[in-house]
Amino acid sequence: xxxxxxxxxxxxxxxxxxxxxxxxxxxxxxxxxxxxxxxxxxxxxxxxxxxxxxxxxxxxxxxxxxxxxxxxxxxxxxxxxxxxxxxxxxxxxxxxxxxxxxxxxxxxxxxxxxxxxxxxxxxxxxxxxxxxxxxxxxxxxxxxxxxxxxxxxxxxxxxxxxxxxxxxxxxxxxxxxxxxxxxxxxxxxxxxxxxxxxxxxxxxxxxxxxxxxxxxxxxxxxxxxxxxxxxxxxxxxxxxxxxxxxxxxxxxxxxxxxxxxxxxxxxxxxxxxxxxxxxxxxxxxxxxxxxxxxxxxxxxxxxxxxxxxxxxxxxxxxxxxxxxxxxxxxxxxxxxxxxxxxxxxxxxxxxxxxxxxxxxxxxxxxxxxxxxxxxxxxxxxxxxxxxxxxxxxxxxxxxxxxxxxxxxxxxxxxxxxxxxxxxxxxxxxxxxxxxxxxxxxxxxxxxxxxxxxxxxxxxxxxxxxxxxxxxxxxxxxxxxxxxxxxxxxxxxxxxxxxxxxxxxxxx
Amino acid sequence: xxxxxxxxxxxxxxxxxxxxxxxxxxxxxxxxxxxxxxxxxxxxxxxxxxxxxxxxxxxxxxxxxxxxxxxxxxxxxxxxxxxxxxxxxxxxxxxxxxxxxxxxxxxxxxxxxxxxxxxxxxxxxxxxxxxxxxxxxxxxxxxxxxxxxxxxxxxxxxxxxxx
Amino acid sequence: xxxxxxxxxxxxxxxxxxxxxxxxxxxxxxxxxxxxxxxxxxxxxxxxxxxxxxxxxxxxxxxxxxxxxxxxxxxxxxxxxxxxxxxxxxxxxxxxxxxxxxxxxxxxxxxxxxxxxxxxxxxxxxxxxxxxxxxxxxxxxxxxxxxxxxxxxxxxxxxxxxxxxxxxxxxxxxxxxxxxxxxxxxxxxxxxxxxxxxxxxxxxxxxxxxxxxxxxxxxxxxxxxxxxxxxxxxxxxxxxxxxxxxxxxxxxxxxxxxxxxxxxxxxxxxxxxxxxxxxxxxxxxxxxxxxxxxxxxxxxxxxxxxxxxxxxxxxxxxxxxxxxx
Numbered sequence: 001x002x003x004x005x006x007x008x009x010x011x012x013x014x015x016x017x018x019x020x021x022x023x024x025x026x027x028x029x030x031x032x033x034x035x036x037x038x039x040x041x042x043x044x045x046x047x048x049x050x051x052x053x054x055x056x057x058x059x060x061x062x063x064x065x066x067x068x069x070x071x072x073x074x075x076x077x078x079x080x081x082x083x084x085x086x087x088x089x090x091x092x093x094x095x096x097x098x099x100x101x102x103x104x105x106x107x108x109x110x111x112x113x114x115x116x117x118x119x120x121x122x123x124x125x126x127x128x129x130x131x132x133x134x135x136x137x138x139x140x141x142x143x144x145x146x147x148x149x150x151x152x153x154x155x156x157x158x159x160x161x162x163x164x165x166x167x168x169x170x171x172x173x174x175x176x177x178x179x180x181x182x183x184x185x186x187x188x189x190x191x192x193x194x195x196x197x198x199x200x201x202x203x204x205x206x207x208x209x210x211x212x213x214x215x216x217x218x219x220x221x222x223x224x225x226x227x228x229x230x231x232x233x234x235x236x237x238x239x240x241x242x243x244x245x246x247x248x249x250x251x252x253x254x255x256x257x258x259x260x261x262x263x264x265x266x267x268x269x270x271x272x273x274x275x276x277x278x279x280x281x282x283x284x285x286x287x288x289x290x291x292x293x294x295x296x297x298x299x300x301x302x303x304x305x306x307x308x309x310x311x312x313x314x315x316x317x318x319x320x321x322x323x324x325x326x327x328x329x330x331x332x333x334x335x336x337x338x339x340x341x342x343x344x345x346x347x348x349x350x351x352x353x354x355x356x357x358x359x360x361x362x363x364x365x366x367x368x369x370x371x372x373x374x375x376x377x378x379x380x381x382x383x384x385x386x387x388x389x390x391x392x393x394x395x396x397x398x399x400x401x402x403x404x405x406x407x408x409x410x411x412x413x414x415x416x417x418x419x420x421x422x423x424x425x426x427x428x429x430x431x432x433x434x435x436x437x438x439x440x441x442x443x444x445x446x447x448x449x450x451x452x453x454x455x456x457x458x459x460x461x462x463x464x465x466x467x468x469x470x471x472x473x474x475x476x477x478x479x480x481x482x483x484x485x486x487x488x489x490x491x492x493x494x495x496x497x498x499x500x501x502x503x504x505x506x507x
Numbered sequence: 508x509x510x511x512x513x514x515x516x517x518x519x520x521x522x523x524x525x526x527x528x529x530x531x532x533x534x535x536x537x538x539x540x541x542x543x544x545x546x547x548x549x550x551x552x553x554x555x556x557x558x559x560x561x562x563x564x565x566x567x568x569x570x571x572x573x574x575x576x577x578x579x580x581x582x583x584x585x586x587x588x589x590x591x592x593x594x595x596x597x598x599x600x601x602x603x604x605x606x607x608x609x610x611x612x613x614x615x616x617x618x619x620x621x622x623x624x625x626x627x628x629x630x631x632x633x634x635x636x637x638x639x640x641x642x643x644x645x646x647x648x649x650x651x652x653x654x655x656x657x658x659x660x661x662x663x664x665x666x667x668x669x670x
Numbered sequence: 671x672x673x674x675x676x677x678x679x680x681x682x683x684x685x686x687x688x689x690x691x692x693x694x695x696x697x698x699x700x701x702x703x704x705x706x707x708x709x710x711x712x713x714x715x716x717x718x719x720x721x722x723x724x725x726x727x728x729x730x731x732x733x734x735x736x737x738x739x740x741x742x743x744x745x746x747x748x749x750x751x752x753x754x755x756x757x758x759x760x761x762x763x764x765x766x767x768x769x770x771x772x773x774x775x776x777x778x779x780x781x782x783x784x785x786x787x788x789x790x791x792x793x794x795x796x797x798x799x800x801x802x803x804x805x806x807x808x809x810x811x812x813x814x815x816x817x818x819x820x821x822x823x824x825x826x827x828x829x830x831x832x833x834x835x836x837x838x839x840x841x842x843x844x845x846x847x848x849x850x851x852x853x854x855x856x857x858x859x860x861x862x863x864x865x866x867x868x869x870x871x872x873x874x875x876x877x878x879x880x881x882x883x884x885x886x887x888x889x890x891x892x893x894x895x896x897x898x899x900x901x902x903x904x905x906x907x908x909x910x911x912x913x914x915x916x917x918x919x920x921x922x923x924x925x926x927x928x929x930x931x932x933x934x935x936x937x938x939x940x941x942x943x944x945x946x947x948x949x950x951x952x953x954x955x956x957x958x959x960x961x962x963x964x965x966x967x968x969x970x971x972x973x974x975x976x977x978x979x980x981x982x983x984x985x986x987x988x989x990x991x992x993x994x995x
Contacts, residue, residue: 047657174521187550188550189827196777198777202742224596323866334713342886389630390638393641396622396623398645401615428583
């Protein structure tokens with residue numbers, strides 16, 4: 001069958017009202033689900049899954065993909081408005097999105113987030129269609145040693161999100177790494193810092209730590225100083241994102257999209273690290289880098305491009321190899337299986353009509369996301385108009401429900417509260433929270449892959465430089481670290497004569 | 508607390524923390540099987556590495572004080588009522604502990620109603636009536652959504668069960 | 671005034687409570703805990719049976735994924751729940767026979783649960799990378815004896831972990847804990863991928879997990895542990911290879927409650943499960959997944975699980991695989 005025939009067959013599959021409705025409905029469900037902290041895109045997809053069992057395979061899968069994409073964008077709405085990432089992938093959006101909202105530019109930040117998301121989504125889908133086969137063969141050459149070097153390189157992101165002081169960023173990262181060791185040891189199954197408590201054996205829930213670190217300190221800061229926000233311009237922006245904003249951030253968006261595509265096509269990385277990497281790269285390259293972290297629209301654009309760029313690309317290993325790239329695609333694989341479809345190389349031969357149907361559906365989904373997203377923004381941005389001292393207690397309740405719902409466990413609510421106090425102390429000492437989070441995500445991956453590599457080689461360290469991919473990442477890591485050290489020393493030399501540290505943006 | 512003092516305290520804190528980890532916490536609460544073939548495979552290896560790096564970061568923070576002026580400006584703008592602010596924070600901590608304790612007995616919905624109202628009063632909202640309405644409506648709405656739309660088993664109390 | 675009101679409320683609730691006790695079970699929704707994550711084998715199986723089972727029970731079943739520590743977190747939440755039949759657990763081979771056999775620090779034992787049924791059996795298959803030169807079990811054993819092999823699993827104390835050790839041991843490897851390398855991954859999907867990308871030589875897991883890889887020619891099956899061959903798996907059975915002991919090595923899914931679950935609740939579940947598992951749609955969906963539907967009565971389930979636990983416990987003690995710390 002030629003490509004045109006396949007396209008026609010695919011078109012026949014998706015060219016009906018049902019498929020369009022499923023896609024649109026899925027995106028709407030995803031945006032709403034993503035916008036509720038603790039629901040997260042993962043949970044929205046998991047909850048939609050049972051409804052797809054009765055549908056046509058392609059309709060059901062498009063519905064799930066719609067939820068996925070909508071969810072990843074939807075997470076940025078609360079990240080910008082109330083500093084609570086709706087989904088882990090939108091953690092990086094908080095860094096500049098929330099300061100913008102505080103300045104009264106919520107509308108602009110949300111608009112940019114939508115435009116960046118849709119652009120990245122389109123790039124990601126195109127990448128999936130054009131290079132699925134090629135990138136998939138690449139993905140399987142990633143074993144533990146390659147992962148280890150990739151993650152080691154990714155840890156250099158910490159420098160990009162540390163703000164004024166690299167050392168404080170490092171301290172924050174160390175705390176994150178240490179906290180991530182709680183739980184059962186991967187290789188031997190022994191207890192680490194579990195204190196005999198069964199709830200700790202599973203490790204600390206990521207969402208609980210995330211929300212505790214970002215949202216609860218806002219509540220505590222409000223309790224400490226209830227009138228601190230008065231007088232700050234927080235009259236909502238009825239302002240919109242402009243074409244000029246988009247043009248200015250376009251390079252960052254494209255770069256973020258490609259980072260997303262690359263990391264998305266490798267199983268096991270996920271959208272959150274990709275967003276952080278896109279953000280830190282944008283910060284490194286941007287002429288406005290001094291403004292990053294203080295409400296720079298380019299930062300929002302880069303972060304959102306980074307996480308949405310992953311969405312289409314995670315389907316590359318899924319369709320081409322049958323390997324799920326993250327939790328969400330693992331759930332989507334379930335939907336394939338229930339319909340008797342087995343993702344993998346054979347699917348490109350046996351069910352090529354479905355593959356092309358999916359491709360076409362995905363292309364349309366970017367447009368749907370733009371339309372449904374802008375409706376959602378119009379609805380949600382009035383949240384910024386609610387009096388702060390009313391909003392904050394309600395957010396606290398929302399977080400409790402959300403964190404509970406992730407794992408049906410009251411213990412996680414306690415973890416969130418405790419992390420809230422840690423986050424508050426860090427905020428008071430001007431220790432940035434983002435490195436903590438990145439380290440918390442990447443730390444276990446780094447350790448696990450290191451030990452798996454050591455198991456593979458019988459503790460021979462030379463496996464860590466076993467092939468070109470590892471050499472590439474080692475080189476990249478060394479170059480980045482040298483660049484960071486040099487710029488750090490340079491800024492210190494510049495700063496030393498004048499002396500005064502930067503006045504902090506906010507308390 | 509100005510910038511330099513903060514740096515000192517953070518540095519000292521990190522050094523002490525790393526010593527506590529290496530000397531006390533890791534030997535006591537991280538267990539490792541006796542027959543580990545190689546030190547790098549041991550469950551203890553990574554925690555010790557982290558403890559060491561934390562200590563180094565702390566030393567770095569202490570050392571970098573030398574580059575910083577003793578600028579007296581406090582890093583956080585002062586508030587009008589620090590004493591009452593601290594009391595409020597303590598109150599919030601108490602509220603959190605009480606809420607956690609009540610959750611299984613009273614159920615999540617009723618606990619959250621109380622917590623929301625108490626927090627709103629604690630931050631001295633200018634709209635007590637609106638806060639009251641929110642305190643009743645928000646937990647109920649969230650319950651309706653999570654329990655009936657999302658199918659989450661929100662903890663019910665021993666006293667009054669919601670449908 | 672306030673105290674009075676609280677008192678009144680208490681009295682009211684006592685009355686409500688008394689009513690609950692008298693009313694016919696179940697008179698409100700039943701919480702069903704799934705101790706593994708969404709999209710996994712247990713989750714899919716549980717959600718498939720939830721449809722017909724909910725109809726049989728007559729009250730909604732509220733599905734709750736409580737994940738962590740290889741199923742331990744969710745199991746503990748049911749162990750500690752009140753034994754009124756309103757909190758039940760989807761128990762699985764990993765959380766209820768392998769982990770109790772291997773982990774000394776597990777916060778529960780088999781005696782903390784009362785099983786009402788086992789309804790699904792998952793055959794286990796062992797596979798290697800299709801590009802490797804290992805064609806049969808004999809090749810694998812020869813390699814294990816000369817240069818050593820590695821096997822992947824989804825973590826310590828999972829079915830995959832003990833399955834590989836048990837298979838190697840049955841085929842004459844005296845001490846698989848030292849002569850074979852265990853390379854744990856996070857999650858069952860990761861274990862198959864590890865064989866695919868060359869991290870490990872072999873994986874033994876549910877045939878349903880491997881089916882698509884086998885069909886696509888990416889993995890080569892060496893052995894299935896059932897007595898009958900599995901469709902789609904071009905590999906000898908354990909019986910054909912003369913290792914009938916390996917037929918003990920199967921995955922299963924069942925339903926359990928806390929250990930002092932009343933008899934009438936257990937009886938009711940037995941009846942419901944009969945109705946639920948005869949549902950044609952459910953049977954089609956589950957068998958399409960590669961599972962075998964085998965409904966056990968409460969007593970049969972209890973015995974089946976106990977036997978498997980003892981087999982595993984014996985093996986763990988023999989090989990020194992017990993996790994003490």
